[in-house]
Amino acid sequence: MTTTPARPAAPVAEGALSDERFEELVAPLRREIFAHCYRMTGSVQDAEDLVQETYLRAWRAMHTFEHRSSLRTWLYRIATNTCLTHLESRKRRPLPTGLGQPAADPAREPQPDHDRTWLEPLPDALVWGTEPADPATETVTRDNVRLAFVTALQHLTAQQRAVLLLREVLQCSAAETAEALGLTVAGVNSTLQRARAQVARLGEEAADAPAPDLDDPRTRERLAAYVAAFESYDIPGIVRLLADDVVWEMPPFPEWYEGPTQIGTLIGTWCPASRAGDMRLVAAGTANGLPVYGLYMRGEDGVHRAFHVQQVQLRPDGVTHVVAYFDTALFAAFGLPETWHRDDSRSATV
Incomplete structure (x- = not known):
């Protein structure tokens, strides 16, 4: 368009x-x-x-x-x-x-x-x-x-x-x-x-919550830490980056979750990843004014495939809201490929 x-x-x-x-x-x-x-x-x-x-x-x-x-x-x-x-x-x-x-x-x-x-x-x-x-x-x-x-x-x-x-x-x-x-x-x-x-x-x-200022070095630093924690499969690290009132939702799953500890339990219990390198987050610009990442999950064959698209809201005290859209058709809407390769030139930063 x-x-x-x-x-x-x-x-x-x-x-x-x-x-x-x-x-x-x-x-x-x-x-x-x-x-x-x-x-x-x-x-x-x-x-x-x-x-x-x-x-x-x-x-x-x-x-x-x-x-x-x-x-x-x-x-x-x-x-x-x-x-x-x-x-x-x-x-x-x-x-x-x-x-x-x-x-x-x-x-x-x-x-x-x-x-x-x-x-x-x-x-x-x-x-x-x-x-x-x-x-x-x-x-x-x-x-x-x-x-x-x-x-x-x-x-x-x-x-x-x-x-x-x-x-x-x-x-x-x-x-x-x-x-x-x-x-x-x-x-x-x-x-x-x-x-x-x-x-x-x-x-x-x-x-009325303001969109994060993506030009602020502190915002970029917090987002980079968030990406690194996921890619390292560092659940305690992810939890530390979440605000006390954080909300996590992931359509088409109707359940939603609140609080860092609960979300850490969710990821540790049900996420298919098991070790560092299983997940890759690729920056995909912004949507509704919020930073977006395509999350790729490594399969048994070693290939990272489209898993979900994350839309992230944050404040100075941490990430306050994540919507993980489990609709891989959205990867095309954000110009993302279906699979991620190590030589992909895309940066995981905003």
Whole structure:
């Protein structure tokens, strides 16, 4: 997908448009429409498909565009309704901590739940590319795609998500939101109130946790120590790097774990590794503003194969949250190979 910085779209001329002219008009908006679809669905693959469907619908309906709103607002209206149609027959995508159950006993073997669809991480490169963003052109911010916020959205109904995003993220008026969703202004206001209350009930203190500063040498040092502890299979070392309130979750396993000791027991009991060198962590950029690593596990044949993708949150006092996504299809999304070799030029640092 394009990573062209968002900029004001040119006015739409009357009459039929060529494919080239249509793409010229809508291409600058693609990345923010993609981010919007991701927030609505919690899935990168679904978001990519929905962006394509949005642009197809927009192309077919361009002759109906009446210039009463901006092209950007018109596209968001199409994208939102495309997402709502998509979500009619689909369940929400939670993380294990969102299932309402207490922290699990690490002595019990985790059991995967493949019947449930789970929240997916958003590779930052899909939205911002590899170049630093220009704050003057930013319409999608790290804050409005942060993991805790997207996780909280999954607890809302599809309509509540749409209203909250249009009103508070995109700054649409109540009247614009009502027109986009076929609601009354009073309906929009009451839906927004319920959505805000639900998000607040889920705990906005977690959503407000700042992303780590990956340019800070101390942050890089802590992440390097974390990688080294895993690659050395140093469980006491891993435990020492975890904050007292650390949470560990690993979809599609519905169990989640809390506290350094419990997580150390989980890794020591159920991780297939048994000695130093069994695991390799390869830096894969960032997702939802957080550092990401591809973890490769050594098999009996000596080959390190894709095992899971880790998304790591940390504070000065240690790692506070790890989501280990046991979906090896995500390796391709982060540009990672299926196997790791000793001569791989990738660094395990951020």
